[in-house]
Amino acid sequence: MTASTSYHPAAGDNANHLSATAIDIPALLASAHHPKAGAIVLFSGETRDNSHGREVSYLEYEAQETMANKMIADILKQANEKWQLNIAIAVHRTGKVAVSETAVVVITASAHRSEAYAANRFIIDKIKHEAPIWKCEYFTDGSKEWGGNCNCRQITGDASKHIYEFEK
Amino acid sequence: MTASTSYHPAAGDNANHLSATAIDIPALLASAHHPKAGAIVLFSGETRDNSHGREVSYLEYEAQETMANKMIADILKQANEKWQLNIAIAVHRTGKVAVSETAVVVITASAHRSEAYAANRFIIDKIKHEAPIWKCEYFTDGSKEWGGNCNCRQITGDASKHIYEFEK
Amino acid sequence: MQIQVYAILKNYFDKDFTVEEAVNTIESLNTILIQRNPSAKDILAGCRYAVNDNFVDNQFQLQPNDSIHIIPPSSGG
């Protein structure tokens, strides 16, 4: 997984940004060092033990995989063009993700830290709003719920227009 | 190092925030999971192979250790009070740090991602401006230079007043 | 015409199913789906349609062999 999940501007993006098994964060991080990069920022989105006041047992993620993969690759490309990153990596889980396990990881590396932070935030916000990936929450009381949808359309009136946190 | 570098609000801070040997990032990250935390952000500041157009061989960090340790602990405490973090970890290297090695790591965990990003940025900016830690750059041409000083005093007129990047 | 739905839409339709009626546009397909399950109307209004892995608008002209995916709002991360 290590080499194939990074975005290397010169090589284009043939990476697989979805993983049906646990994401190996130390391996990804080890692959993110770069002699021109003074700053690496890693974001790990993890399952919380609670949601809307209810006790969560685990999450399960579903994706339209070909579209999600292509869209994440495109988001990394946009980030790279905007901030000239040395490294941009993103992997999202599918399937069952237990409490405290990683559902999504984003790693960015750049010469200075402002760019690495900004690009990281841009990538995760875009993935969360745009990529066709869905979370189903399984609660300890046995119930389940498809949840936490992006509802920007109610504000923007257009399903392809989002209000990104990084713009706030 | 793992347990002793985190800031646990309940326990106070008896951690050692300086390390004379390589920082074990996977171990720190493994210690940063928390069932109430949906977001973990990690920043790793690493030695670049160049500085001001010159080729860097390695860096060497010196610290006034008792003060630096106390100040980093205090910065983590401030961040925790401001953002109610689940985890706040910071470790800065002393001694020789090779290209692509980590000089400083900051890890923050919180329920939602905005707080983890903001707190992480706050902590690293504060450490860089305030903690009595100094970098000496060793260049491949054999020369060396104490460098990259915080020069906020030239703007603020007060050595204890800084212009932090997170405020910009 | 082969339809595939995801996430919350699976509470309203089979994951994969076929529409045999002649439909020319996404709009007419949407009408048929609401006829099949009127309770899905509000949910469908928040979804986007993709044909051959590209998002399309309501006036998109469908071919009989198109593979159509109905994409609810994202809830990844």
Added chain:
Amino acid sequence: MQIQVYAILKNYFDKDFTVEEAVNTIESLNTILIQRNPSAKDILAGCRYAVNDNFVDNQFQLQPNDSIHIIPPSSGG
């Protein structure tokens, strides 16, 4: 009085050294240090003094056994 300096100040003074002259304040200590090495004047102007691990101002009253650290601007990270 025991003085310890760091980083770039080591280009101007020994890392550890003693000031035998009677000095009451940081300000008078600073004057003595500039006399010892006039080329350190500008550098010292950008530094802060710490006594027993706390930053102090120029008027701080020194005791003969105080341990004094001279702290250049940070360049960590």
